[in-house]
Amino acid sequence: MTRGKLTLAEVLEVFAGGRMSLRFTAYDGSSAGPLDAPFRVELKTPRGTTYLATGFGDLGLARAYIAGDLDIHGVHPGDPYELLKTLADGLEFTRPPARMMADIVRSIGIEHLRPIAPPPQEVPPRWRRIAGGLRHSRTRDAEAIHHHYDVSNTFYEWVLGPSMTYTCACYPDPQASLDAAQENKYRLVFEKLRLKPGDRLLDVGCGWGGMVRYAARRGVRATGVTLSREQSAWAQRAIAEQGLGGLAEVRYGDYRDITESGFDAVSSIGLLEHIGVRNYSSYFRFLQSRMRPGGLLLNHCITRSDNRTAPSARGFIDRYVFPDGELTGSGRIIAEAQNAGLEVLHEENLRPHYAMTLRDWCANLVEHWDDAVAEVGLPAAKVWGLYMAGSRLAFESGGIQLHQVLAARPDGRGGVDELPLRPWWTP
Known part of the structure; x- marks a missing residue:
């Protein structure tokens, strides 16, 4: 892969080390993963990119999905077990080299690295819950x-x-x-x-x-x-x-x-x-x-x-x-x-x-x-x-x-x- 501006699908492939067990499509028209994959994940909006880029661990994925910026296909939203199992078994994210990270930042845009308000279903982080009392207070x-x-x-x-x-x-x-x-x-x-x-x-x-x-x-x-x-x-x-x-x-x-x-x-x-x-x-x-x-x-x-x-x-x-x-x-x-x-x-x-x-x-x-x-x-x-x-x-x-x-x-x-x-x- 040559250096320069990457599509969103190419960014995902970099993090996945080229090993994609599902189909990914994005609003920029890019896609990655097997055409015959049983499950498809669709990134629909730039806001979803921001959630994914700024959420630690599973939090970014959850925010994008709950807010409607990320759709899943091939499983029912009431039971996405098979999709999650496929992700756990066949998708392992790795940190790219620093030079590649610079390309990724340029490609997705610095504006997507600034955190935005999460979906309203999310409670504040622990350090902001102190207004309700110390943890495990009544x-x-x-x-x-x-x-x-x-x-x-x-x-x-x-x-x-x-x-x-x-x-x-x-x-x-x-x-x-x-x-x-x-x-x-x-x-x-x-x-x-x-x-x-x-x-x-x-x-x-x-x-x-x-x-x-x-x-x-x-x-x-x-x-x-x-x-x-x-x-x-x-x-x-x-x-x-x-x-x-x-x-x-x-x-x-x-x-x-x-x-x-x-x-x-x-x-x-x-x-x-x-x-x-x-x-x-x-x-x-x-x-x-x-x-x-x-x-x-x-x-x-x-x-x-x-x-x-x-x-x-x-x-x-x-x-x-x-x-x-x-x-x-x-x-x-x-x-x-x-x-x-x-x-x-x-x-x-x-x-x-x-x-x-x-x-x-x-x-x-x-x-x-x-x-x-x-x-x-x-x-x-x-x-x-x-x-x-x-x-x-x-x-x-x-x-x-x-x-x-x-x-x-x-x-x-x-x-x-x-x-x-x-x-x-x-x-």
Whole structure:
């Protein structure tokens, strides 16, 4: 390739080292990649070039796509999994030599290297969120939860299905439906906690109250708490409609505001990701203080594959999906639980199950795409398709995992309730 002005397609080929696994076309009339590629990416506007040139990592691509400056062809926007898999498997960007970079800058134009306002769906960078309080302060946590969970209950009904469960399911077999797998997950948690009629359960970060209602239907007095107003309102209606008001309760508020104690069991299903690693110690100490001696705790959360990687999410996930979200390895979680005085009894990784869960959520989004777009708007619907398909790929590759950790609060003699010698639940 000779030096001089390059087309946008030629610029992409330089970064891709000439290896293109999809077809790329641009508004300047240029194109690159195999003519028979199953997927095509179309850069439609100069604004899209600016987003791509100024966004770090996956952020530029996400901005251009969400704003409508970049179109994808060959996959449904509600489930771009196959396109993302092709990109992950067959496209590896490299940094060109300095002399070539000068040609690239001249070709795309210096005006495209000046950052512009991102799409309105994007939250500010972390350093600008300080107005909402320090990271993982109560105020800022509430804002982060509102951003992600108060989208629309109707939208969530279409994506999650009748269970209204926004956490990893547990598939009893590969052919099981999403609803059956979510019911099986609640069954697994219920059995691990050895709950029985008359027991008291605290479910922190309870979402739409799925675990609370599952337990109440089996005679357990269950209290849930969520920081999402939309979730609490939906859960309270469901409890009333199902006649569970005598046993089930879902509150709007921070889990740290729970004053009752002496619970036989505590479940935390998908909350720890929002807590902040530096708060793990106080989190486990607080949950322990709500349990009776000998009570059981089940913590279910997304984890990293190691305990060394920085916990903070970056790029697309932090700015569009889970502001201030943090993940760490299961070893760090177990250590913090033990340091808080809990006895860890068992842990397991449900990673493949989350990939299957995300597959089924994407299928639901595709099925209800037109309604979803009408409810939340095309940009927001595209965020969800991109986020869920990308997360499925990450779970499949092992980049992120899902661990359940079962622990007990020792009694005054350092022991716990008499337990079976081996796991007592059905896998």
